Amino acid sequence: MKILKIPKKDLDLFASVLPAFGRLYAPVKRGSGYAFDQPASWSDVALAYPRTILPPRKFFLPPREALFSFDSGTGYRDLLAEASERQVLFGVHAYDIHGLNILDRVFAQGRYSDPYYMTRRKNTAIVGIDFDPDDRHFARSMAADFADTGFDLFLSDIGDHYLVRVGTSRGDDMVVMSGCLLSEPTPEDIAEFKRRSSERVAAYRTGVELGDLPEILEMEYHSEVWKELGDRCLSCGSCSMVCPTCYCFDVADEVDLGARAGRRVRTWDSCLFRTHALVAGGENFRKNRSSRIMFRFYHKQRGFVAEYGRPSCVGCGRCIGACPAGIDIVSVIRMIRGQTDAH
Amino acid sequence: MNQAKTVLIIDDDPDFVRAVGHLLRSAGYAVATASNGRDGLAHAKTARPDLILLDVMMQDRTEGFFTLEQIRDVPALRTTPVIVISSIYSDHPVFRVSPESGWLPADLFLPKPIEPARLLAESARLTAPGYVAGEATGKGSELR
Numbered sequence: 001m002k003i004l005k006i007p008k009k010d011l012d013l014f015a016s017v018l019p020a021f022g023r024l025y026a027p028v029k030r031g032s033g034y035a036f037d038q039p040a041s042w043s044d045v046a047l048a049y050p051r052t053i054l055p056p057r058k059f060f061l062p063p064r065e066a067l068f069s070f071d072s073g074t075g076y077r078d079l080l081a082e083a084s085e086r087q088v089l090f091g092v093h094a095y096d097i098h099g100l101n102i103l104d105r106v107f108a109q110g111r112y113s114d115p116y117y118m119t120r121r122k123n124t125a126i127v128g129i130d131f132d133p134d135d136r137h138f139a140r141s142m143a144a145d146f147a148d149t150g151f152d153l154f155l156s157d158i159g160d161h162y163l164v165r166v167g168t169s170r171g172d173d174m175v176v177m178s179g180c181l182l183s184e185p186t187p188e189d190i191a192e193f194k195r196r197s198s199e200r201v202a203a204y205r206t207g208v209e210l211g212d213l214p215e216i217l218e219m220e221y222h223s224e225v226w227k228e229l230g231d232r233c234l235s236c237g238s239c240s241m242v243c244p245t246c247y248c249f250d251v252a253d254e255v256d257l258g259a260r261a262g263r264r265v266r267t268w269d270s271c272l273f274r275t276h277a278l279v280a281g282g283e284n285f286r287k288n289r290s291s292r293i294m295f296r297f298y299h300k301q302r303g304f305v306a307e308y309g310r311p312s313c314v315g316c317g318r319c320i321g322a323c324p325a326g327i328d329i330v331s332v333i334r335m336i337r338g339q340t341d342a343h
Numbered sequence: 344m345n346q347a348k349t350v351l352i353i354d355d356d357p358d359f360v361r362a363v364g365h366l367l368r369s370a371g372y373a374v375a376t377a378s379n380g381r382d383g384l385a386h387a388k389t390a391r392p393d394l395i396l397l398d399v400m401m402q403d404r405t406e407g408f409f410t411l412e413q414i415r416d417v418p419a420l421r422t423t424p425v426i427v428i429s430s431i432y433s434d435h436p437v438f439r440v441s442p443e444s445g446w447l448p449a450d451l452f453l454p455k456p457i458e459p460a461r462l463l464a465e466s467a468r469l470t471a472p473g474y475v476a477g478e479a480t481g482k483g484s485e486l487r
Contacts, residue, residue, distance in 0.1 A: 010437060012404060012405045013404075013435065013437070019412050020446035023412075038412075038413075038416075040380070041402070041410075042406075042409065043403045177446060179439035181437060181438070
């Protein structure tokens, strides 16, 4: 992997040439939070952000997208071209890069790949950046605090400069296009990177033990914890909406008046919604809130481990802040492990 | 009688705006001005000028580059001729990305200080019927 550095003061110049690789999105202030959006100027970009409200998933699986249209006169029209716009996501944290790598396993590397997701993934450049963990981050526990793949460039703060890891040939193209803005790091720069890296690891204040969690979940299938959580959960789906790895979706045909034309639309869904497991005939396999929230935890911390070798949680902490009922994944895991009380 | 071509100058330097505005008016153009990218973009959306002269280093030193991207995001302005006029290359020698290499979705880059005769000649060329958008900057990334 090629490693370079760029002065922090020249990052605006570097960012100026990135639109040549696609529409530039970066973290900008949005109310009391942050969101990936198009900055109106470089001073809008907030690189020292804790987390964005929504993860970058929205750029690959939009909350709502038309997959194809149909018309009784002209037939089907593939809308894949609308997913082919080139994008650059600037300032993505390591856990969100892991989130995308996890989505890849589902949508790109599985038995059936999703052409809409694949097209956006191929056309989107990722420029990562490191971050200082706050009380909600537990990415270290989920082995998602450091990204070694899934980015084109990754920036790490080393004082007056960023150390830049070049992850792909597209990242290398960015470096080449930006002319002489980047240079070789010195041994002192590498030493500073290592020092700050150790500091960042030590800065995590929140963590969970994952080693035997799938087995403990197996043992706690009938735990009272699930009923207690079900009593508190409002089934609002906020945790799913802000999750970097939730990928449930619903597909429906929207037919125009006259019933001669329409479109097939995919929208985000949540396993917390009452209708998620509702099937034709009125049967609902997860009628109770407790069964739905239990499923969410089992899917992420047990089922995904069995299928893909790691949990599908990346420790971003978004769901902790989003839950109006105060359900905290770290506390839930500790409860299941018998480390704290249910409340 | 032909209606005067309109030029929008987006620049935060009032002296430059005054001097270039006077030059263009004396050549028969109608001139509008804005002192920052946000106001310039808003004006361009409603007034649809025939030509935009855009500074780069305003409140942010790369503001004009971002404004240019936003101009190209507006379908009605996607092929509006834009001349980027800046001293960014002389002020920041570390920035060596040639404006003619195709990354800049502008029609032309002119360094400051501007040569009046060149500006008038280019303004006439870019607002003439038959001008093909983006031809001067390696197609300017096909103007996005």
